[in-house]
Amino acid sequence: MSDSMSMGRLDADETAMGEPLLEVEGLTKHFTDGGGFLSGLFGEEESVRAVEDVSFTIHKGETLGLVGESGCGKSTLARTILRLLKPTDGTVSFKGRDLTDLSAEEVRSQRKDMQMIFQDPQSSLDPRMKIGPIVEEPMKAHGMYDANGREERARELLEKVGLDPQHYNRHPHAFSGGQRQRVNLARALSVNPDFIVCDEPVSSLDVSIQAQVLNTMRSLQDEFGLTYLFIAHDLSVIRHISDRVAVMYLGQMVELADKEELYENPQHPYTQALLESIPVPDPRETGTRGVLEGDVPSPIDPPSGCRFRTRCPKLIAPAEYELSPEEWEQTRNFLRAVQRRSFEPAGESEIAVEFFDGRVPDGEAGRIITSAIDQILADDWDVAKERLTESFAEKSICAKQIPDYEVPAEYGTGPHAAACHRHRDDVVEGRQMQ
Numbered sequence: 001m002s003d004s005m006s007m008g009r010l011d012a013d014e015t016a017m018g019e020p021l022l023e024v025e026g027l028t029k030h031f032t033d034g035g036g037f038l039s040g041l042f043g044e045e046e047s048v049r050a051v052e053d054v055s056f057t058i059h060k061g062e063t064l065g066l067v068g069e070s071g072c073g074k075s076t077l078a079r080t081i082l083r084l085l086k087p088t089d090g091t092v093s094f095k096g097r098d099l100t101d102l103s104a105e106e107v108r109s110q111r112k113d114m115q116m117i118f119q120d121p122q123s124s125l126d127p128r129m130k131i132g133p134i135v136e137e138p139m140k141a142h143g144m145y146d147a148n149g150r151e152e153r154a155r156e157l158l159e160k161v162g163l164d165p166q167h168y169n170r171h172p173h174a175f176s177g178g179q180r181q182r183v184n185l186a187r188a189l190s191v192n193p194d195f196i197v198c199d200e201p202v203s204s205l206d207v208s209i210q211a212q213v214l215n216t217m218r219s220l221q222d223e224f225g226l227t228y229l230f231i232a233h234d235l236s237v238i239r240h241i242s243d244r245v246a247v248m249y250l251g252q253m254v255e256l257a258d259k260e261e262l263y264e265n266p267q268h269p270y271t272q273a274l275l276e277s278i279p280v281p282d283p284r285e286t287g288t289r290g291v292l293e294g295d296v297p298s299p300i301d302p303p304s305g306c307r308f309r310t311r312c313p314k315l316i317a318p319a320e321y322e323l324s325p326e327e328w329e330q331t332r333n334f335l336r337a338v339q340r341r342s343f344e345p346a347g348e349s350e351i352a353v354e355f356f357d358g359r360v361p362d363g364e365a366g367r368i369i370t371s372a373i374d375q376i377l378a379d380d381w382d383v384a385k386e387r388l389t390e391s392f393a394e395k396s397i398c399a400k401q402i403p404d405y406e407v408p409a410e411y412g413t414g415p416h417a418a419a420c421h422r423h424r425d426d427v428v429e430g431r432q433m434q
């Protein structure tokens with residue numbers, strides 16, 4: 001397809017994937033500095049734009065994996081969906097019912113159907129309580145069964161999650177991390193929910209234990225007809241458990257597709273970078289550094305257009321310059337190097353050799369580059385950086401419009417949404433045509 005669809009909306013649900021269970025539409029959560037009396041007076045209250053205009057659907061019985069670097073807004077999105085946080089904007093419908101306008105009491109009763117399990121099984125279990133009563137707590141809160149009924153169900157659930165029901169009277173410290181996460185699962189299941197948000201549920205566990213817990217979660221899903229929103233930063237974990245995968249960057253969804261499609265045919269440069277950075281199984285190697293350049297910008301003042309553009313290795317060339325793909329790549333690398341001040345300027349020809357194979361492009365683009373080189377040699381880095389950024393980065397379509405495209409899928413049957421302007425018809429070989 002050619003042009004941007006509704007701005008910021010990334011939705012991949014128009015298929016026969018089953019009945020929608022959860023529909024999220026334009027969900028936005030900004031954190032505003034509550035103490036901002038003075039800033040409020042001047043109307044300049046700063047807000048952290050943690051989640052911005054996110055739309056997607058989760059179907060009954062599926063697992064939607066949600067992946068992205070730390071701080072990209074995964075937990076805030078999950079908490080806003082569950083109404084643990086009040087949305088700034090947008091709607092969440094669960095089984096066709098809009099949750100956004102429910103009263104506090106209605107939200108509380110709705111929560112029975114929507115449970116959440118967290119990363120750290122240690123801190124989410126009260127060390128003074130025995131695990132049986134821990135599992136019974138939510139049933140008690142929702143007035144389910146009498147005391148005997150609750151105990152019976154708790155014992156049954158302990159067994160279902162792979163624990164010994166005889167351990168009903170033990171305290172959490174008697175269990176390993178994996179076992180404690182199983183207690184959490186039993187507790188979440190106790191109120192018979194339809195939907196469970198799993199926020200990094202296996203991240204704190206040893207790799208060898210992770211697969212076992214994930215397998216248990218899978219079989220519980222089949223047995224109880226559960227639907228999961230599964231959050232993780234680890235792409236191998238997401239691949240193991242998910243049916244579809246959504247990728248988040250700086251508060252927005254950038255790609256959503258069937259699992260196989262996303263892993264085999266990623267169409268967003270951020271997803272591609274994340275996948276390239278899956279570490280070889282070496283416990284000393286962590287994170288995504290190396291492939292993804294630069295720092296994540298602040299969510300207080302995120303980049304315009306595509307939020308990934310300031311780190312994107314595929315930034316689109318502005319329409320006004322007639323640059324070949326090679327020249328654009330050189331120009332982009334030069335721009336990045338100046339922005340990061342990552343080289344020692346020796347002289348004009350040395351810079352031209354280092355970044356442009358000795359030949360700066362012709363025309364207007366060349367004139368801008370040459371004057372930037374002069375400014376660098378005069379130690380005016382900031383002026384050079386500003387000129388190059390304004391002339392190239394800010395003129396790219398990537399800076400001007402929020403991308404949102406549906407692209408052809410090669411694997412699976414579901415749609416594939418990718419928020420990258422390279423999928424416009426008027427972008428050819430990384431350059432926007434006039």
Ligand SMILES: Nc1ncnc2c1ncn2[C@@H]1O[C@H](COP(=O)(O)OP(=O)(O)OP(=O)(O)O)[C@@H](O)[C@H]1O
Nearest residue numbers: 031048050069070071072073074075076077233299
């Ligand atoms: N209560 C809050 N007040 C202000 N800012 C917040 C608050 N909670 C989260 N944030 C900010 O919102 C952004 C998104 O945070 P969030 O915890 O949702 O990300 P995440 O992807 O879940 O990260 P992680 O994987 O590290 O948990 C971050 O910039 C974070 O600092």
